[in-house]
Amino acid sequence: MTLDTFSQKILRLLQLDARRSVQEISDQVGLSSTPCWRRIKDMEQSGIIQRYTALLDREKLGLHVCALAHIHLTRHTEGGVEQFEREIATCPEVTECYSTTGESDYILKIVAPDIKAYDTFLHERIFKIPAVAQVRTSVVLREIKFDTQLPL
The missing domain is CATH 1.10.10.10 (Winged helix-like DNA-binding domain superfamily/Winged helix DNA-binding domain)
Structure with a gap:
């Protein structure tokens, strides 16, 4: 269109x-x-407008940790990738998930109340996915820019 x-x-x-x-x-x-x-x-x-939503302040909702998890998969078979993506789709803590080129197979944006909750999430959800080989985490210190607007 x-x-x-x-x-x-x-x-x-x-x-x-x-x-x-x-x-x-x-x-x-x-x-x-x-x-x-x-x-x-x-x-x-036509799908240009996908939905209408409210933007929430995660800090005011008690979600003080925002982390970017760089995921490496062991199995790049269709079944392993599909299983990983299905599992991630069910995790409310994961607010964004991108399949990427470069060093990581996926980058996840994950929010949690504190670092202990983040660690628990990794151990109870992410590390239990068979295709996950390695997770490297970058914890966000400050949010410099957050914008949902696309340039038109």
């Missing part, structure tokens, strides 16, 4: 605040409400 200037403006506004009304968006974009609403619906149906 090719995005014209109006659709790009709509997406920029929704990325800033998805709770805006269609009327507010249409006023700022320069379209009437119905065409604006139709564009939003089309972008939802």
Whole structure:
């Protein structure tokens, strides 16, 4: 789907605040409400807009540790990879999972209340996955930039 200037403006506004009304968006974009609403619906149906969500403050929720786990697999067979990915998909502590090139097979972003809880998570969930050979962890000291907006 090719995005014209109006659709790009709509997406920029929704990325800033998805709770805006269609009327507010249409006023700022320069379209009437119905065409604006139709564009939003089309972008939802095409999958450009996947969902609407709330961004939460993990620190205020008691999740003080954020770690990046670099995972190396022993088995790169289809079964081993699929089993790893299925298991990771069930872990609420894992907020992001990327299959990567380079030294690691996967990089996971994991949140936990404290380092002890992180260690427990590693031992009870990650190390029990048969395909996992090694985990190297980088603990986040400070978050410099966190943004969910895509450049349009």
